[in-house]
Amino acid sequence: MELALLIDFGSTFTKVTAVDLGRETVLATARSFSTVETNIMEGFFNALRELEGYAGLDSPPYKYKIACSSAAGGLRMIAVGLVPDLTVEAAKRAALGAGARVTGVFAHELSSSEVGKIEAQDPDIILLAGGTDGGNREVIIHNAKMLAASSHLNSPVVAAGNKAAADEIRDIMVCSGKDVRITDNVMPELNVLNIDPARETIRTVFLEKIVAAKGLKKAEEFIDRVLMPTPAAVLNAAQLLAEGFEDEPGLGDLLVVDVGGATTDVHSVAGGEPTKAGISLKGLPEPFAKRTVEGDLGMRYSARALLESVGIRKLVRNCGYDKEQILKHVEKVGTNPGLLCTDEVSRGIDDALALMAVDTAVERHVGKIETVYTPFGASYIQTGKDLTGVNCLVGTGGVIVYHHDPAVIMRGALFDQDLPTVLKPVHPRLFIDREYILAGMGLLAEVRPLTALRIMKKYLAETHF
Amino acid sequence: MGNLATVVLGVIGADVHAVGNRILAYALEQAGFKVINIGVLASQEEFVDAAIETGARALLVSSLYGHGEMDCRGLREKAVEAGIGSVLMYIGGNLVIGKREWKDVESTFIKMGFDRVYPPGTLPDDVIPQLRQDLGLT
Numbered sequence: 001m002e003l004a005l006l007i008d009f010g011s012t013f014t015k016v017t018a019v020d021l022g023r024e025t026v027l028a029t030a031r032s033f034s035t036v037e038t039n040i041m042e043g044f045f046n047a048l049r050e051l052e053g054y055a056g057l058d059s060p061p062y063k064y065k066i067a068c069s070s071a072a073g074g075l076r077m078i079a080v081g082l083v084p085d086l087t088v089e090a091a092k093r094a095a096l097g098a099g100a101r102v103t104g105v106f107a108h109e110l111s112s113s114e115v116g117k118i119e120a121q122d123p124d125i126i127l128l129a130g131g132t133d134g135g136n137r138e139v140i141i142h143n144a145k146m147l148a149a150s151s152h153l154n155s156p157v158v159a160a161g162n163k164a165a166a167d168e169i170r171d172i173m174v175c176s177g178k179d180v181r182i183t184d185n186v187m188p189e190l191n192v193l194n195i196d197p198a199r200e201t202i203r204t205v206f207l208e209k210i211v212a213a214k215g216l217k218k219a220e221e222f223i224d225r226v227l228m229p230t231p232a233a234v235l236n237a238a239q240l241l242a243e244g245f246e247d248e249p250g251l252g253d254l255l256v257v258d259v260g261g262a263t264t265d266v267h268s269v270a271g272g273e274p275t276k277a278g279i280s281l282k283g284l285p286e287p288f289a290k291r292t293v294e295g296d297l298g299m300r301y302s303a304r305a306l307l308e309s310v311g312i313r314k315l316v317r318n319c320g321y322d323k324e325q326i327l328k329h330v331e332k333v334g335t336n337p338g339l340l341c342t343d344e345v346s347r348g349i350d351d352a353l354a355l356m357a358v359d360t361a362v363e364r365h366v367g368k369i370e371t372v373y374t375p376f377g378a379s380y381i382q383t384g385k386d387l388t389g390v391n392c393l394v395g396t397g398g399v400i401v402y403h404h405d406p407a408v409i410m411r412g413a414l415f416d417q418d419l420p421t422v423l424k425p426v427h428p429r430l431f432i433d434r435e436y437i438l439a440g441m442g443l444l445a446e447v448r449p450l451t452a453l454r455i456m457k458k459y460l461a462e463t464h465f
Numbered sequence: 466m467g468n469l470a471t472v473v474l475g476v477i478g479a480d481v482h483a484v485g486n487r488i489l490a491y492a493l494e495q496a497g498f499k500v501i502n503i504g505v506l507a508s509q510e511e512f513v514d515a516a517i518e519t520g521a522r523a524l525l526v527s528s529l530y531g532h533g534e535m536d537c538r539g540l541r542e543k544a545v546e547a548g549i550g551s552v553l554m555y556i557g558g559n560l561v562i563g564k565r566e567w568k569d570v571e572s573t574f575i576k577m578g579f580d581r582v583y584p585p586g587t588l589p590d591d592v593i594p595q596l597r598q599d600l601g602l603t
Contacts, residue, residue, distance in 0.1 A: 087518060135471065135519035374481070
């Protein structure tokens with residue numbers, strides 16, 4: 001029996017999954033509270049013991065023991081660019097695609113107070129972009145100097161800007177003893193997005209430095225490798241599931257919604273070209289596999305922010321409970337993130353919160369149509385991806401995975417007749433990540449893509465709206 | 466041609482005339498310019514943003530549907546505000562509707578901050594030498 005152990009060091013839970021590679025089955029999954037502050041391995045061994053109890057897996061020889069991590073705040077990044085709609089946006093997308101939490105974005109010349117803000121955040125990695133190849137060099141060089149001059153900043157810098165400035169940036173950074181990696185420009189030409197090289201470089205830095213900085217090195221004594229941040233694993237899984245591998249077909253264009261305690265992540269794997277005639281595309285081209293993260297939409301740590309973003313009225317309308325009950329619930333779960341809802345009222349309110357999180361996160365992720373009136377009549381401009389035709393919608397994240405009827409929540413991802421300009425999926429098939437294996441399969445995809453794909457197709461449960 | 470200049474080319478406003486834009490892009494490229502073509506339906510902000518990011522030295526604005534005066538007002542001010550106030554700005558096309566004296570039209574756009582204004586029917590060959598001269602490339 002050839003086995004693999006897949007581990008996800010989460011911010012709240014450490015999840016482990018044991019997979020039989022030969023039979024392509026999930027043997028067991030288990031989870032335990034993460035113990036990042038003390039010794040990360042404690043929580044891991046707790047989960048492992050539970051796993052072994054389940055399936056009679058008494059310290060079996062695992063062929064692979066690989067992990068992803070979003071523990072200790074995840075991979076926290078700052079993106080710096082030149083024009084907000086251009087290289088700043090491109091840098092942000094590269095960081096998100098690499099599975100980072102983007103804690104700040106900066107445009108134009110950095111001021112000393114902005115450098116102060118970056119110092120205060122002490123990011124894991126800074127992504128420095130700006131200028132197309134052969135375009136503006138002054139700003140990115142200024143910004144490199146500003147970052148180099150800071151005695152507090154020791155974060156590695158990934159420079160992915162104007163190639164004509166690359167050598168000078170390297171010199172500036174190296175001379176002040178900073179760790180700098182030069183990679184291809186995230187925007188080599190105007191409106192051309194090239195984020196894969198930056199994503200790869202970010203991942204290299206993650207493997208070399210961040211794993212150790214997060215106290216995960218200890219984990220590597222027992223397991224083979226911490227391969228990537230958890231969101232990158234989920235995006236990896238989504239891409240494999242959509243595209244297929246060799247002769248094994250995928251499910252086609254899809255949208256994954258992951259509602260967590262702190263954030264709601266949305267991943268789409270689709271081209272998103274206009275589906276109707278006479279629509280022109282505007283703005284930066286979209287990555288085929290795109291991830292967005294909503295830091296204000298979460299079930300626990302961000303419950304208060306969710307309430308603020310969505311508004312109490314909409315929540316009252318959606319769950320039927322009154323204002324006081326909702327405020328009380330949000331207060332309670334916000335201060336006590338480990339809380340699982342048992343009574344009917346709090347479950348009802350949790351459902352409404354989750355529905356709003358899905359609705360708002362998907363609305364922000366998908367493209368929009370805007371009508372422009374010209375002397376020749378109305379014309380239509382699309383920004384972002386048209387996902388109306390997407391085949392599959394996949395739901396994951398605690399609140400969805402453990403729900404008896406997740407369609408109630410996932411409905412928020414669907415196209416709304418009253419908002420025809422918001423290009424959400426119209427008639428997708430709905431799949432639920434019942435075994436909570438998506439991140440694990442993104443990891444397994446690194447070593448056994450075909451097996452990972454087959455397991456996903458077997459274990460994602462098709463559900464109906 | 467190591468020191469070619471970068472220029473931003475586009476059709477401003479709600480204007481969708483794409484043919485002349487392509488011809489101009491081709492002619493300018495043949496003449497050795499690096500052309501950043503932002504195409505039709507281009508807003509003022511897109512011209513300015515494109516010029517900042519690419520380090521362009523000129524904005525070449527087309528307008529063929531008669532609303533140029535409305536669409537171009539404030540472009541120079543935006544460029545100044547964005548820190549590229551000295552960028553060279555040309556405009557050409559069917560700039561106004563109705564019968565107005567060319568002198569009038571030209572001065573309207575010069576006052577708006579354009580460096581050169583071209584009437585309908587201008588050929589690229591007339592413009593390119595002037596562009597070279599204004600950019601100090603000859």
